[in-house]
Amino acid sequence: MYFRIAWSSVRRSFKDYAIYFLTLSFAVCLFYSFNSLEAQQSVLQMNQSSADYLKKIAGVISIISVGVSFVLGGLIVYANGFLIKRRKKELGIFMTLGMGRNKISFILVLETFLIGCLALGIGLTLGIAVSQSFSTLIAGLFNAKMNVYEFVISYSAIAKTCLYFGLIFASVIVFNHVIVSKVKLIDLLNAAKKNEELKVKNAWASIIVFLISVILLGIAYKIAIITGLDPYNSIFILSLLLGIVGTMMLFLGLAGFFLLLLQRNRNFYFKNLNMFVLRQVHNKINTNFVSMTVISLMLFVTLLSLFVVINYKANVDKTAEGMAPFSGSMVTRWIEQGKEIPDIEEALNNADFRFEHKEKHEFFNVYTLGISIKEMMGQYLDENDKSDKLLLNGEIGVVRLSDYNRIRALVKEDAIDLDDQAAMIISNYGNFSSNFVKFMENLENVTVNGESLRISHTKPVKENIVNAPYWPYFFYIVVPDRVALELKVSFSALDIELHGGDIESFEERYTDLYKQFSDNDVEIDVYTKEKAVLVAYGISAFLTFLGLYIGLVFLMSSAVVLALQQLVEASDSVHRYRVLKKIGATDKMINQTIFKQTFIYFFVPFAVAVMHTIVGVRIMNDFFATHNRSVLGSSAGLLAVVIILIYGGYFYTTYSSYKSIVRNS
């Protein structure tokens, strides 16, 4: 019987549940899709560096997911509270009919359970469908081939989604149970008439809460700036927690603090309907401080991820230039110890490939120093750097000066003069790691083949010696020819520069050549500039897509929640506006009041988020070591406009609907 009541009320109040339900399903879908990212790798044929990259992204997403689940949990508990509020009268009727609290609570548990199961089912189905297109997308962005098509279901992601959402629904159930067991029948029946009660009643208490929150936030900012972005550091996690608690206390105390402050200013307080506005906002922020906190943190994540992604994209775009300096390159693949490195010239002859006369080319070898960058940099590395295994564990490549000057001549660069005891570093790793910049500043000598060479340039040359397609970072040492005579060859390479030919036919010819190599199992990779740049842009495009997606969804959902709250507020306050009208307030005054109120309500969480973002961007800048770049570039400006348009649009729509609700009453 109870099941039937629960089920029928789920169906009957579908109109009320629709937004709630859609939000839930969408949340589940998103959560699953992003957490299943790593599983998508199985259908893709990607090289190790791309796979590492994807793994890194998946790792970041799984860390973000914890935060996201708190956000979603908060949202769901809030939306549920909103629904319960609207159904209080119905619950009251159940009670007058003699149904006990426990049974009512049980019905609510059943309802939540049913809705949760439905949302999980639909959300997961959607998520699995959406994530199939993810693999195609990733394949495109990473320029990876798809293996035989396979339907990917990530069981770990499903388990994770079920666990997280299970916990969220459990907290909703606890929340509902507390509400039902606390209320009195009279309150349920009079629910429509009752005001939300104030959490902080004592004005001085709110001042103390406000001051504590300011101190907490200050400490959180300070700690986070000192430790930097380091998810493995418990002190960093502590600063995040302090930040969350601080934000919550800020919203708890903020309204009371400003109310008291502005009440002292009689000229402001006793002007037009200012005191009414302040009281309304004060009540609303006070009762909704939890959701205000969640919204503000959500906006913070939105702003931060959008700005960081844009900033990062700008960086990748920048490195992409130096990454592929030639029209085309060929590089022998990594060969097991003891095996023969394939001869590129021979392979070209076998393939019956002839260079055209406009294609200038140079063959050269890269030798191995025998130690890795990790060993060389030693104590300069920190935890974050250590995750870049591919670059850091690889042996350092050595290039002869004469070879280097020959390939420079290809792209019409001047020859470099190195004296007999000097060496030069070629690397763009400094774009990524600030530790590398520090390391380079302190590097005076480098030992090659037992001989100590002076470093001629403290700033490394950021132009690569071959087109690097997947991994955007490289590290080589250029040495006088005699020093490298006895070193072992690491790989052979060929650089080609097209001087005034047709790029399209060039691309076509070399793509065909690569295909021929692959088909005949020749261990040589061919990278044209177009392909290399495409891949590099692909990675940044992927990140941009990710950031924009999460960011905009967050932005919209927080705006939607704010809008929802304001409209609930509007229908709750209709009688107040009627009174204002009766005692002589003009329409203009009332519209201004509504405008101010809605504006403050949208502006405050945004302002707090901006404050957090300023600190966050600074920390992220340190993390990506991009001190030399300003995040406020042209694309950041455009992004700000988009954010303001979306958020402002929601604000204006809310203002208009609020007005019409009041007018039509």
Added chain:
Amino acid sequence: MEPILNVDRIEKYYGKKANITKAIDNISFKVNKGEFIGVMGASGSGKTTLLNCISTIDTVTTGHIFINGQDITDLKSARLEKFRVNELGFIFQDFNLLDTLTAYENIALALTIKGEAAKRIDSLIREVAGKLGIAEVLGQYPYQLSGGQKQRVASARAIVTNPSLILADEPTGALDSKSAKLLLESFEKLNRELQATILMVTHDAFTASYSNRILFMKDGKVFNELVRGNDSRKQFFGRIIEVVSLLGGDVSDVL
């Protein structure tokens, strides 16, 4: 002396040609400064329509209403709003206090809407609160006040702007008899000491007995008028009851 309120042959029709209801059917009366006038009548007698027309909430079909010499029937909406704020004070049956504001702020709101200077507000509120005996509860919210206190706060809000005319619509309708008595006594006091002009609509004979003069309405017309003169309130009450019984059920109605 120029009357505060001069209602001159007003009519108010509802509906279209074929089916016209005359809510007010040719009413004229005058109220002088310092008068406490009651309007009595059963439901549907047109007393609320009359009040709405005087309070500029509704417009008349024909006729004129002069308040303080100003014809409010041909004022445009912007000036009408200003007129309402400056010349009229309202007291409602259900108090209409804002639950988010303290008693003090509720009273202050009437002044801020009028555009009163901030520095004068405090003294004006203290003065009127003293007269209505609510000085002690000014810091409290409406939910902390009793019904009688709420209505006296609402009254304070109505008179603090010093309006020419106070319009009270069933002010005792939501009060218990003791609170009603206290409120009406404060009305009497305001009327006597401040020369406040009050027009009170009620269907309750006891409430009406506090006024100086009573208009009885029936079917949109003024049916009778009683002046208290030198009667005691008890005697006046008795006369009201007589009229009410006449109003309520005519022998002719039974037939």
